[in-house]
Amino acid sequence: MAKNAISRVGTMVAFAVALSALAAPARAQWFDDTYPGFFSLQTPGLFQTTIFGGGFVSDKYGVLQEGVQAEQSVTPYIGFFGRATGYQLWIGQGYESPLAPGSGSFPRLNFGRFQGGADFTLYPGTHLYVSGGHDVADSDASVIEGDFSSWIFLHSQHPLNGSFSSIHDFQNGVTSTEIDLQTILLSREKYMILGGIGGAMYFGGFLTQGQGQGGPDLGFYYRPWKIGVSAQAGYGNAHQYGQISMYKQFSWFE
Amino acid sequence: MRRDRSHYGAGFGAELLFIGGLLLLVFGPAAQAQTVAGSFESVSGQVQIQRLGGATIGAAAGVGVNVGDRIVTGVNGHAVIVLNDQSRLELGPSSSITLDQFTVAGGAGSTRVSLFSGVLRSLVNSASGAARTDYQVHTPNAVAAVRGTKFDIAFTENTIRPGYQGCEQYTDVSVYQGTVNLSLAATPNGSVDISAGYESTLPCDHPPITPGPLAMTGAVSLDSANAGGGNIAALAPASGGAPVPACPVCVPMTTTTVTTPPHPPPPNVGVVH
Numbered sequence: 001m002a003k004n005a006i007s008r009v010g011t012m013v014a015f016a017v018a019l020s021a022l023a024a025p026a027r028a029q030w031f032d033d034t035y036p037g038f039f040s041l042q043t044p045g046l047f048q049t050t051i052f053g054g055g056f057v058s059d060k061y062g063v064l065q066e067g068v069q070a071e072q073s074v075t076p077y078i079g080f081f082g083r084a085t086g087y088q089l090w091i092g093q094g095y096e097s098p099l100a101p102g103s104g105s106f107p108r109l110n111f112g113r114f115q116g117g118a119d120f121t122l123y124p125g126t127h128l129y130v131s132g133g134h135d136v137a138d139s140d141a142s143v144i145e146g147d148f149s150s151w152i153f154l155h156s157q158h159p160l161n162g163s164f165s166s167i168h169d170f171q172n173g174v175t176s177t178e179i180d181l182q183t184i185l186l187s188r189e190k191y192m193i194l195g196g197i198g199g200a201m202y203f204g205g206f207l208t209q210g211q212g213q214g215g216p217d218l219g220f221y222y223r224p225w226k227i228g229v230s231a232q233a234g235y236g237n238a239h240q241y242g243q244i245s246m247y248k249q250f251s252w253f254e
Numbered sequence: 255m256r257r258d259r260s261h262y263g264a265g266f267g268a269e270l271l272f273i274g275g276l277l278l279l280v281f282g283p284a285a286q287a288q289t290v291a292g293s294f295e296s297v298s299g300q301v302q303i304q305r306l307g308g309a310t311i312g313a314a315a316g317v318g319v320n321v322g323d324r325i326v327t328g329v330n331g332h333a334v335i336v337l338n339d340q341s342r343l344e345l346g347p348s349s350s351i352t353l354d355q356f357t358v359a360g361g362a363g364s365t366r367v368s369l370f371s372g373v374l375r376s377l378v379n380s381a382s383g384a385a386r387t388d389y390q391v392h393t394p395n396a397v398a399a400v401r402g403t404k405f406d407i408a409f410t411e412n413t414i415r416p417g418y419q420g421c422e423q424y425t426d427v428s429v430y431q432g433t434v435n436l437s438l439a440a441t442p443n444g445s446v447d448i449s450a451g452y453e454s455t456l457p458c459d460h461p462p463i464t465p466g467p468l469a470m471t472g473a474v475s476l477d478s479a480n481a482g483g484g485n486i487a488a489l490a491p492a493s494g495g496a497p498v499p500a501c502p503v504c505v506p507m508t509t510t511t512v513t514t515p516p517h518p519p520p521p522n523v524g525v526v527h
């Protein structure tokens with residue numbers, strides 16, 4: 001009985017090894033086709049800088065932010081980036097600081113956030129940014145962030161983009177996640193118009209239960225200037241809100 | 255006598271025809287080669303003209319372009335040609351074209367260009383009141399036929415692109431104005447119409463891919479070629495580079511990644527005092 005079992009296991013192992021050996025070249029071929037030049041340096045190298053700014057306003061608070069991000073390609077699929085952002089936060093009368101609950105009420109807080117991390121191109125049109133960083137001035141939080149964005153149906157009139165951006169604040173323990181789903185409504189020689197829906201969710205830390213907000217968004221991208229603007233408005237725990245963000249890109253091949 | 259005269263006359267006519275035919279054979283191509291189709295408006299970097307007779311000369315602004323000329327640009331070369339019907343051809347780096355045909359008759363024009371490598375931007379003039387212009391660009395594996403439009407066409411080979419397993423030859427067409435019909439060179443079956451604001455790729459001998467928005471699908475255009483430092487081959491992974499996914503493809507992507515760091519604080523900003 002035991003001998004039979006051992007024999008059966010041996011056969012299965014041999015079968016698995018044989019299958020694996022047969023599949024290995026196919027896997028290697030798939031990898032070569034999907035990620036050509038994976039281990040080679042990107043030539044020419046690409047250095048990109050993005051300046052951005054925007055604002056958020058709701059019944060309870062308002063935020064202005066502005067910053068710059070620089071990214072250097074290493075291989076066709078991996079790059080490193082650094083980001084510096086300045087925030088100005090206005091808090092509605094009678095509300096506590098969200099950065100450090102219990103520390104009192106402040107009409108305005110100013111802080112900067114410095115982050116660094118890597119950009120992984122999982123597939124053309126699909127990126128994963130992973131970064132960590134720290135705040136200075138009125139915030140002293142360490143943060144860790146993951147951003148994922150993927151375009152599908154690129155070969156169609158209306159490609160679809162799904163993205164989420166999640167950041168954890170170690171000071172207040174809150175994890176904030178923004179989710180967005182948008183499509184290219186119109187593409188022309190000089191511009192694109194995008195539309196979709198988006199929102200944010202907040203969990204953990206001093207929040208006793210998850211909170212969130214959401215609404216439709218609209219985007220515009222002007223190709224010759226590499227400038228984009230997107231706006232979103234909706235409703236949630238912060239009541240009515242609206243936000244706008246703008247960015248401009250610069251690229252240099254090395 | 256009359257008969258003789260008649261005989262003489264017929265023989266003379268045949269000789270004339272023969273000599274005429276001979277002259278046409280000998281000088282016909284030369285005469286065609288000397289058909290001036292336009293001239294260079296601007297030239298930068300290394301740009302050469304290979305005349306039909308075999309002579310190679312350097313291009314410069316004002317130099318004429320003849321039917322049959324082959325025009326080749328170096329890795330940093332760039333040239334703008336204005337044809338006699340006011341159509342513009344803008345040649346990117348590392349590119350090679352031949353002006354195969356250029357005729358204007360009765361207000362109707364017919365132009366045929368062959369693109370062997372690199373990228374070519376065409377701004378086809380559809381002059382008001384004139385008959386429609388028949389304009390075609392041929393690559394080794396595709397034909398782009400247009401009427402009154404502005405578009406880029408690029409031909410790349412010996413490269414591998416993600417998602418196109420087993421193929422190393424691509425014709426990319428990016429359309430800015432008007433419409434372009436892209437089809438296989440071997441057969442017109444399975445062609446697609448590409449409208450303004452969209453681009454398509456024809457890989458190897460497969461039908462063209464359904465068009466997608468400009469600068470989103472990884473298609474090579476004049477702008478991406480120029481951005482790559484004039485080396486189109488460098489944009490392709492097989493030659494040690496990358497398809498530069500970050501450049502064209504992530505542009506709208508940054509709308510939701512780079513520009514969403516604000517992460518406004520949670521809405522429940524504490525307790526009302």
